[in-house]
Amino acid sequence: MKLKNLISSIAGTNENVADIEVVQIQFKSRNVKKGDIFVAIKGLRHDGHNFINEAISKGAVAVIGEENNYSLPVPYIKVEDTRKALGRLAKTLYRDPSLIHNMIGITGTNGKTTTAYMVKHIFETAKESCSLFSTVSNFVNGIELMSTATTPDILELNNMLRMSSDKIVVMEVSSHGLHQKRVEGLEFNYGVFTNLTHDHLDYHQDMDDYFNTKAELFKLLKKNGEAIINSSCPWGMKLMNQLKNNRQTVFSYGNSENDDLQLLCTEAGISKIKVKESNEIFEIKMPMPGKHNLQNALGAILCTLRAGVKIQNIIYAVENFPGVPGRFEEIRHRGANFILDYAHTPDGLDNILQTVKSMKQNKIIHIFGFRGNKDKTKRLDMLDISAKYCDEIILTFDDLNGVSKDLMVTDLEKAVKYLESRNVHLIIDRTRAIEYAWKNSEKGDHIVITGKGPEPYEQEFEIPTDNDAGTIKYLFSKYYNKSKA
């Protein structure tokens, strides 16, 4: 595309650059190739303007930046906000790809991945093709691609949207993604809000700031777009009121008769639920345990209903939902029952442990740690919640994420001290922690391992496995014919 055409959305017409042909847009200097345009972004750690010369030496034919007074051998276009400009450039280069799909964006502290997977499963059961961009994996045209983030960067997003010939696209929209304008220029048919609870206060100033960032998704709705909101979360109610005041179209799910999808009552706990929609009552057998997954299912049901899927197809799909890797993933054996879960917020942990507690079981052994360089203010709440539900706690390493081993050990030792009246152990090596729990458990016990779900281990542990499920399988094969057989 000619540079003149590419930049028309950010800088109007500029005759001087008329004949320059642009191959790609880049905002990471290491990716620049001959013929690309480089967009300089001021980040948390680096200032992209410091890499302009590197980008030019690699072949950049033009540069977009926020600073004045650059004298460069290639055209320099100054804009107010390069993140915004990047979104507009991508939209132009990829020819507005969010307009060719029925776009569903899901935001909230917890439940985005589970809801998104369920939405995809419902559409596919109804014979509609669906792309998915999520924390666990991306799927485009039926092909699974590696996920690099919950919300990919704006170039990867536009590229996947253009590649996708799927009618529907469902994607997770994180608060980091919204704040860093990774979805700038995209437009959504549906925006789903799952909930808001304590997380990411290392990044957002406070809960109001976190909420306002999440609410940005609903400014990206298409003209006839709809908001699907969980009204049983107080922040959801607040969002609903705001959107209604702005005359936006809002549908809600929750426990109230004012909700468009109302949870009426539960039989046999929550494994069989009744919901009411447009004066009709439907019964659904829930495939995933936990009240939190019930909330996720309600969100997925209301969203797909609004998108035109027939309720009978939805019920069939929900009842046959295979689940999501590392979200209440049970690994059974003759001995204790393992549950792997990605919970890494107080609310997520409370939900998962409460669910396990409500199941018929003997002892609950909980293995978890803290991720380095992430919101430390949630740690005490997480320890209190673990102590509330579990008989034995094993603290161990999660990802260090740039924090030194010594510092993390010190933090974990402090946590052990905090819980000193409890049955708590510190086993730094995550694989040995799992082995210890397995060796010291009995049939009927539950060993709950939280924090990483299906993610690969960041560091090497003593047992040479890649993730928690791999460690469990290793232990099963090692001890199969011994104490647990």
Ligand SMILES: CC(=O)N[C@H]1[C@@H](OP(=O)(O)OP(=O)(O)OC[C@H]2O[C@@H](n3ccc(=O)[nH]c3=O)[C@H](O)[C@@H]2O)O[C@H](CO)[C@@H](O)[C@@H]1O[C@H](C)C(=O)N[C@@H](C)C(=O)N[C@H](CCC(=O)O)C(=O)O
């Ligand atoms: C905290 C955070 O979100 N950081 C993101 C942010 O990094 P940053 O602002 O620090 O960028 P930076 O390193 O200062 O660099 C600034 C600019 O200089 C450029 N640069 C830098 C160095 C260089 O040599 N050359 C160069 O061109 C960079 O490409 C960038 O354009 O912008 C980068 C480029 O888009 C992201 O890769 C990076 O995500 C990091 C890897 C990350 O871990 N993000 C997590 C927290 C995240 O986004 N998580 C959410 C999910 C959260 C949840 O709900 O759990 C997600 O959506 O995945």
Ligand SMILES: Nc1ncnc2c1ncn2[C@@H]1O[C@H](COP(=O)(O)OP(=O)(O)OP(=O)(O)O)[C@@H](O)[C@H]1O
């Ligand atoms: N609706 C919910 N309310 C509270 N906790 C939930 C809910 N759904 C899931 N969880 C908990 O949060 C964990 C992560 O779930 P899920 O991956 O669906 O959420 P997410 O919003 O995508 O999280 P992330 O952005 O960190 O990937 C689950 O393993 C579970 O412990």
